[in-house]
Amino acid sequence: xxxxxxxxxxxxxxxxxxxxxxxxxxxxxxxxxxxxxxxxxxxxxxxxxxxxxxxxxxxxxxxxxxxxxxxxxxxxxxxxxxxxxxxxxxxxxxxxxxxxxxxxxxxxxxxxxxxxxxxxxxxxxxxxxxxxxxxxxxxxxxxxxxxxxxxxxxxxxxxxxxxxxxxxxxxxxxxxxxxxxxxxxxxxxxxxxxxxxxxxxxxxxxxxxxxxxxxxxxxxxxxxxxxxxxxxxxxxxxxxxxxxxxxxxxxxxxxxxx
Numbered sequence: 214x215x216x217x218x219x220x221x222x223x224x225x226x227x228x229x230x231x232x233x234x235x236x237x238x239x240x241x242x243x244x245x246x247x248x249x250x251x252x253x254x255x256x257x258x259x260x261x262x263x264x265x266x267x268x269x270x271x272x273x274x275x276x277x278x279x280x281x282x283x284x285x286x287x288x289x290x291x292x293x294x295x296x297x298x299x300x301x302x303x304x305x306x307x308x309x310x311x312x313x314x315x316x317x318x319x320x321x322x323x324x325x326x327x328x329x330x331x332x333x334x335x336x337x338x339x340x341x342x343x344x345x346x347x348x349x350x351x352x353x354x355x356x357x358x359x360x361x362x363x364x365x366x367x368x369x370x371x372x373x374x375x376x377x378x379x380x381x382x383x384x385x386x387x388x389x390x391x392x393x394x395x396x397x398x399x400x401x402x403x404x405x406x407x408x409x410x411x412x413x414x415x416x417x418x419x420x421x422x423x424x425x426x427x428x429x430x431x432x433x434x435x436x437x438x439x440x441x442x443x444x445x446x447x448x449x450x451x452x453x454x455x456x457x458x459x460x461x462x463x464x465x466x467x468x469x470x471x
Contacts, residue, residue, distance in 0.1 A: 216243035218268070219250050224261040224411035224470070226254050233269030238277040239322060244296035251303040261470045262411040263307065264403060265330060266314035272335075275321025275344060293353050297322050301329045301355040305426065308419030310410045314403045315381070315390070320344045325354035328363065331422060333390035334406060335381040336399045341389065343373045362429065363389050414452035415470035 218229040228250050230237035254260050267273055281289060304311050304326070313330035320342040327333055327341070335341075343360070345352045352360070352373050361369040364387045372379065381393035394402045410418065420443045427439045447453055452468045459466035 214246040214250070216240070217246040217250055219253070221257075221260060223408065224259060225264060225407045226250075226257075226260045226262070227264045227266065227407075228254075230265075230267040230273050232277075233267075233271070235277060236271035236274035236318065237267040237269070237323070238274040239296060240277045240280045241292075241296065244292075244300060248299050248303060251300070251307060254309065255303070255307050258470065261309060261413075261415045262407045263309060263311045264314050264407050265304075265311060265326070266403070267316050269317070271317040271323075272313075272315040272319040272327060272339065273323025274318065275323045278348070289350075297326070297354040300326060304329045305355075308422065309415055310418050310422070312403065312407055312410070314399075315339045315341075316399065318342065322354040325352065325356035325359060328359045328389065329355050332406065332410075333392075334399070334403055335384065335390055335393050336396045337381050337393050338396050339381040339393075341379045341381075341384050342376060344376050346374055347376045360389070363387075412468060414447075414450065414456060414468045416450045416452060417447045420447050 216231050218227070218231050220227045220229075228247065230243070230247075232238060232240075232243065251263075254263050276292065281292060310332065311330040313327035313333045315327050315333060315335035316339065317336065318340050319327045319335075321344040324341045324343060343352055343356065351357070356373070360372065363369075364372070368387060371377070379387075379389065381390065384390045385393045392402075424436075424439055424443050428436050431439065451471045452466075455468060456466050
């Protein structure tokens with residue numbers, strides 16, 4: 214998989230988009246390879262946190278438009294349906310935390326893939342662009358679902374219609390991302406965050422992710438019922454027993470992700 218680097222160390226899987234000469238824009242093989250990698254992350258119990266990042270100056274410039282223009286017939290429909298929708302669904306459904314480590318510009322599908330991740334860290338020099346309107350398209354890759362819920366309907370509408378570039382610090386200020394980090398301490402910050410999450414009770418984090426997802430469609434009564442069920446599931450894990458024991462014994466817990 215020359216367009217995706219997959220490295221696993223200390224419970225952390227780093228997936229690196231690797232087309233730096235094309236600003237890590239997606240072609241079909243790269244999109245399908247990323248799906249394979251996400252499936253491997255889901256299947257491997259040793260992986261307890263996933264980091265998605267890019268090689269070079271960009272995180273991801275979205276779709277390689279040369280490939281899109283060469284696609285015949287229902288080319289864009291195929292690209293959205295077979296490339297981006299499955300990637301977003303796999304990130305959302307993965308029962309482990311996913312960090313988007315945005316090392317540079319994130320545009321179009323690249324921006325929305327980042328925003329689908331659980332925690333977004335970005336260099337202060339990074340930026341986010343809903344570039345679709347600039348070429349006569351609508352936002353995809355889950356963007357019309359995710360962005361309004363992060364920044365509000367009015368702001369999302371303006372950003373998507375104008376294609377305005379949003380600097381990382383501004384993105385943090387409007388709640389689009391978790392944190393903008395000085396470039397020179399970015400790698401260290403990502404390593405600390407991913408290491409922290411990989412050492413936490415993985416099942417509980419996955420259930421938290423599911424609870425938050427369910428909350429987008431439920432009223433308070435429905436959501437309370439979901440919390441009751443998921444809390445019961447969390448209480449059946451070994452990590453719950455370890456967490457309580459560590460608290461009572463006044464020591465640091467040693468979670469195993471089970």
